[in-house]
């Protein structure tokens with residue numbers, strides 16, 4: 001594998017061997033219908049694996065169950081067996097299947113239909129279902145395959161038309177349920193509560209069957225998502241081949257420099273492309289996962305170019321795979337890979353979810369996919385029983401990736417994270433409650449289902465706005481129009497910005513207003529369906545971004561300045577000069593320019609922009625450090641004062657440093673507009689348009705686009721203002737993040753493979769000790785931060801160094817939070833300042849990027865010690881002298897990554913961690 005690397009380079013930082021495992025079979029359950037068993041046998045399933053039989057029996061016997069096992073462990077059978085058995089037996093037992101993407105729903109429908117079990121009338125009901133077929137589906141289908149977007153807009157909004165279906169609803173299958181996280185997850189949690197309420201109205205009480213990647217605490221996550229207690233089946237009995245995992249850090253390049261002269265590493269995509277070519281030469285069937293569509297195309301091209309020089313006959317054995325291809329093309333590529341006609345495929349995460357491809361010889365991951373669940377899901381595509389397989393994780397230029405390749409246990413030995421969601425977020429609760437009340441009047445006893453006191457507060461506000469009427473029996477919807485069409489469930493939107501090609505007038509997609517200045521500012525490179533466009537004009541008043549087709553040799557990275565104020569402090573812990581807080585904040589941001597970069601990372605220039613301020617009311621975690629602890633000696637650090645208010649603070653140390661990594665809608669992506677109206681049920685309201693596919697291939701199932709409402713777009717508005725104007729695109733800025741070569745757009749998260757953590761031998765630098773426990777040794781006192789007299793336990797920083805030290809610590813903390821909260825770096829933002837008006841001290845904030853928050857700040861607060869310890873470790877693990885993108889530089893820094901003090905950041909983090917530990921945190 002290292003054959004193509006120059007001898008002076010040692011990119012492999014760790015090698016681990018994960019042993020294989022034999023299958024454990026069970027008997028077919030006695031209740032399983034013989035026709036179903038026969039059909040499954042015909043497809044090669046001679047007997048169920050033990051976990052399949054166990055989960056299927058729970059479901060058949062009426063217990064809500066979540067099966068949380070590895071990639072390709074046959075999770076589908078766990079729900080197919082009970083549902084098909086009841087249908088084959090002629091029971092009036094309908095089932096509803098929900099998947100986060102349309103493509104996955106289509107795959108599952110195909111799989112069920114191919115079994116050809118008598119009595120089963122399976123059909124899809126999504127944006128692609130022709131109007132003429134919809135009546136048939138409502139009247140006759142007994143297994144409906146849909147997605148949360150369509151359930152929200154097309155089914156619950158018009159439940160009267162589905163009365164017969166609901167009356168018999170026996171099963172609700174929630175596939176790939178771990179992908180319901182963040183704001184989207186919170187919406188889905190409330191949507192499932194609405195579904196249960198409507199089903200109960202028709203006398204049904206369906207059993208929930210959930211399929212999940214291996215996650216920590218699947219039962220409690222499934223219970224939070226559905227609102228009903230679920231049992232978990234986690235013991236994976238499917239067979240698995242042995243695998244070797246190698247962690248790979250591309251070397252620093254001598255010939256190139258990045259921003260402020262910082263060193264840059266060879267891009268992970270280029271490295272993955274070269275490794276893929278080597279694997280193909282060896283005859284290994286391999287997949288390379290790349291974070292963006294364009295990256296996947298480029299990696300395939302790169303591998304083909306290398307092969308054309310080595311062995312031209314192999315060029316045609318390499319291809320790219322991503323969403324945006326036609327279903328037939330995708331099926332053909334999958335078949336070619338399975339048959340061995342294709343040896344190497346560079347893909348986005350489109351090949352991560354639900355596609356039946358496993359047993360490959362090698363998988364290369366270019367960059368951390370955002371969650372451990374995704375990592376194991378992707379890695380799980382490698383490994384045939386009997387044969388050993390290879391997994392190579394290539395680090396990108398990013399602090400989290402740096403940390404992981406130097407702390408293998410954090411990647412290979414940690415339990416997969418549980419998905420974070422917060423259904424009590426008023427920005428989610430308000431539109432969801434409006435929909436619930438419009439579906440059926442809400443009674444007081446039902447309040448508990450929607451969060452009790454939090455729901456009561458939101459309802460009072462909706463009533464005040466005259467959207468609901470409160471009567472003694474409960475809450476009633478007042479309007480003839482239903483709110484559903486105006487409520488997008490993939491974000492907490494505002495009025496959408498349409499992205500239009502000037503020449504043709506073609507609408508390419510939409511962008512959430514909160515991220516428009518970021519994603520489609522003038523000059524931005526905007527990716528759509530693999531094609532590249534450059535933005536000519538952004539008109540926020542008319543909600544229009546005009547673009548032209550162009551494929552430049554650079555990407556763009558916007559630059560923002562950010563201001564933050566504390567609205568309320570919910571939690572505060574003091575640790576002798578250091579305090580840790582959680583609360584509500586208002587973040588004001590302004591895109592002030594953008595950088596053009598070559599794919600190598602080289603910065604071409606910076607172009608200033610004049611765009612309006614945006615404001616976001618959200619939640620943040622922050623820490624403050626006293627001047628005494630920061631300063632060089634007791635009492636000596638009081639002479640300085642920075643500013644938290646942009647550049648005008650009068651502090652000698654310069655402006656506050658700020659980086660908003662605020663970002664894209666979760667799980668979304670801009671996409672082609674195809675009618676995907678949930679208004680089919682006559683719910684009234686604006687028609688919705690769908691967005692599918694996108695730069696990250698999160699493949700929004702049916703991202704809706706409506707332009708209704710009168711939102712000011714101000715995220716600081718009260719909840720229902722958000723509702724009225726809400727209509728969420730499937731995350732426009734994702735594509736810009738990808739286009740910018742940024743470290744990742746939202747990934748849809750995905751299933752994992754719990755065999756992590758089985759032994760390994762280490763190569764190169766390692767730090768000992770358990771990872772993420774906060775047990776790492778404190779800084780050794782290297783560098784100028786530790787020179788001279790200093791307060792015991794203090795950072796010993798002269799005032800001039802404080803802003804750069806905090807700024808660097810903040811960048812790295814943003815990079816590492818995704819290790820503890822299932823978020824993406826682009827879902828959160830941060831601000832640091834040597835003196836903040838509201839705290840009166842040096843402060844580092846990390847905030848959620850969505851109105852109302854999505855639970856990420858809470859996670860940071862709860863995991864403060866391991867999070868900051870990992871942040872510190874990521875910084876010291878990077879061998880660059882004074883800071884680079886792998887440690888403290890941020891791709892989106894509003895201040896052009898100035899000032900940054902790498903050694904100072906370590907000193908600050910040591911001080912904070914020292915105080916926390918000393919005071920028992």
Ligand SMILES: Nc1ncnc2c1ncn2[C@@H]1O[C@H](COP(=O)(O)OP(=O)(O)OP(=O)(O)O)[C@@H](O)[C@H]1O
Nearest residue numbers: 045047048049070071072073074075076077354355
């Ligand atoms: N008991 C079994 N014996 C043999 N093969 C099986 C068995 N159960 C499932 N399979 C096969 O294993 C493959 C993976 O199944 P399936 O797609 O249901 O797994 P999954 O866990 O849902 O995958 P993913 O992780 O991609 O979501 C399929 O080809 C299926 O036919």
